[in-house]
Amino acid sequence: MTESPVDVFDRLVQVRPPEHTPVLFDTACVLGGSIAGLLAARVLADHSRRVVIIERDRTDPQGLPRDGVPQDRQVHGILPGGVDQLERWLPGITGELKGLGAVSLAPDRSVMYIDGIEQLPSRDVHTLNCSRPLLEFAVRNRVLALPNVRKVTAQATALEYDNGAVSAVRFVVDGVEEEAVRVDFVVDAMGRASRLPDWVEQAGYSRPPLHRVPTGIHYATAMFERATGPDAAPPAFTGTMFPAQPGPRGLTAGLLIPIEDNQWMVGLVVHGGHQPPRTLEEFRSLCDELPPAFGKAVGGAVTREVLNFRQADNRRRDFVGLAHYPARLVSVGDAVASLNATFGQGMSSAALHASCLSAYLTGEPDLGLPAAWYFDLLKVATDALWGPSAGSGAGDAEPAQDEEASQQQWAMGQLMQASLTDETVADAFKAVAYMRAHPGTLADPALLERAIDVNKSADTAS
Ligand SMILES: Cc1cc2nc3c(=O)[nH]c(=O)nc-3n(C[C@H](O)[C@H](O)[C@H](O)COP(=O)(O)OP(=O)(O)OC[C@H]3O[C@@H](n4cnc5c(N)ncnc54)[C@H](O)[C@@H]3O)c2cc1C
Incomplete structure (x- = not known):
């Protein structure tokens, strides 16, 4: 790759849809129908006569949490760069989300503190706030409305290969029958626990190496009624972080966002050996360490009790320079990089991978070879996020070595x-x-x- 990472990244985050979208496949298949899989399917719809998404969860039309994405009960913000990418692939999605109850805040209504110091407001950035299930619901509706995209409720179990390229996907429906669908291209979007590395290794290909950096963070999220009268807390997003040292009870970040149905979603991140708050009483008490807007929000009636989630590590899989890898096979989303959740990059990163996929396919690559150009793009996108994310466990800032x-x-x-x-x-x-x-x-x-x-x-x- 001759371009600098800064220039490559700059091209990837552009917001115009591609002008040239050659149809390269008869059937493309996406394994996993969450944020990354849905956005990859949106891109593939430009390049394939039909796109099949294989997702093991039956998805609820009302946008409720689901088993395949256990983290979706936790507070999820989408970064402005991610909103740009969502709009790039699904124009008008922001307006649709607002119609469903998502809350968009002007720059002067969002506040961020780092180490207790209030940051300057963003000059021109409107944030978009809603629950993760609502966001996914809107994205899924749009993608499944495309005439050449359909979802099959099934568990992907293996790949088949022909002449060094993926040629079919095997899957199980309702835990019993195993079937296969012939495919011309496969995208792995099965999340951070994707079994794809096992599958390719068992078939005699190189296993993409996995790098892990322990984070050991605990999340705790609860939801509260958001009053709308004159005495209500301001409908602001308040983020606060302590990157240098956690608070006395291990608190490293607090996130307060207004979401649909007049609710506050409040997330607390607790570092390392400290226990996360499990009861409402503990949750409210920990909010005392945060700016007053938190105390006011959690003082309201509870609409959903405290739920915990532990993220043990950041992890990434590297695909560049593998000695022997199947052609017509790529990965997106957390199957590539599962980043420190505190930074709220995951869904935006998945959206950026969709743009990497588009850049690769619009370049009309040699499909008889592994997707080396795609993997180069993916590395630029991952490196850009991995540095800040992987070095970000609170309290672990190392002094410079040289x-x-x-x-x-x-x-x-x-x-x-x-x-x-x-x-x-x-x-x-x-x-x-x-x-x-x-x-x-x-x-x-x-x-x-x-x-x-x-x-x-x-x-x-x-
Ligand atoms: C506590 C926490 C908080 C977070 N907060 C934020 C945030 O504020 N902002 C943000 O952008 N990101 C956040 N993230 C990260 C975000 O959740 C992920 O980056 C994002 O969900 C990745 O999307 P994905 O589609 O790659 O994977 P996932 O959402 O994990 O989805 C994987 C999908 O694959 C399906 N699947 C798996 N195996 C199979 C199979 N064999 N066959 C068929 N289907 C299969 C699953 O059912 C699932 O639908 C957070 C993560 C955590 C843990």
Whole structure:
């Protein structure tokens, strides 16, 4: 790949739909019908006469939580970069979600604190807030309404190969019969526990290596009635994080978002050896460590009790440079990278993978070979998110090991400090945090110079 990662990322996050969409397949198959699988199916619908999604869950038309996605009861925010990508593939989806009750907030209604310090508001970013099941419901409705996409409720069990390429998918319906569908292209969207690496290895291909970084974070989420009268808490999203050190009871982040049906969804993230709150009393008490908006929100009537979830690690699978891998086979979403949930990147990352897939297929690749170009794109997207996500366990900030790393840490400190008062630096930071720009954009010397000047002026003034 000759382009720099910054340029590749910049192209991937563009929002225009592709102009050239060659039809390459008779049947394409997506394994897993959650966010990543649905968005991959949307892209494949441009390139295949028919697209079959194999998903083991019977999906509820009302958008309720489901067994195949146990994390969907926890607070889920979608980053602005992810909203851009959703709109790219499903134009008008934001409006549809708002029609279903999702809450869009203007920049001055969203507040974020880091280490207890209030950050500058984003100048032009409206956030979109709803529960994860509602988001998936809207995406699923749109994708399954495409005339060439259909879903089969079944459990994928294996692949078949012909001449070094995937040629069929085997699946089980209602736990009994095993069937096979002939396919020209397969996308693995089976999530972080995907069995695909076992399947390809058993068939004699290279197993994509799995990298894990322990996080050991606990999530606890509860929902509360959101009053709408004049005395109501402001309908703001409030995020607060303690990246340097967790609070005394292990609290590393609190997330407060207004969602459909006049509810607050409140998520608390507890680090390491600390126990997450399991009762309402413990949950409310932990909110005392957070800004007052949390206390006000959790003081209301409970609409859903506290539910816990433990995320043991961040993990990624690398597909670049595998010695022997089947052609016509790719992966998307958490099957590629399952990131630290605190940063809210997962669904946006899945949407970015859909754009990687589109870039690969619109390039009319040689389908007799493994999808090397796709894997290169995927690596750029994953590297951009993995760095911040994998180094983010609260309390585990390591001192820099060498001169270059220590320079980088110093520069990052300057940028962070300046972002508290300077809108240009804050915008650059947020563009990265919101997945609209590659982290490499923060290495711009002009930006660092500006940050140093801002910090010097602040020192002189104080
Ligand atoms: C606690 C927590 C909080 C999070 N918060 C956020 C957040 O705020 N924002 C955000 O963007 N992301 C968040 N995430 C991450 C987000 O949940 C995932 O990144 C996202 O769901 C990944 O989508 P996916 O489609 O790749 O996988 P999944 O959503 O895990 O779906 C995998 C699908 O594959 C199906 N499947 C699996 N095996 C088979 C099989 N053999 N046959 C057929 N179907 C199969 C499953 O039923 C399921 O539908 C959070 C994660 C956690 C754990």
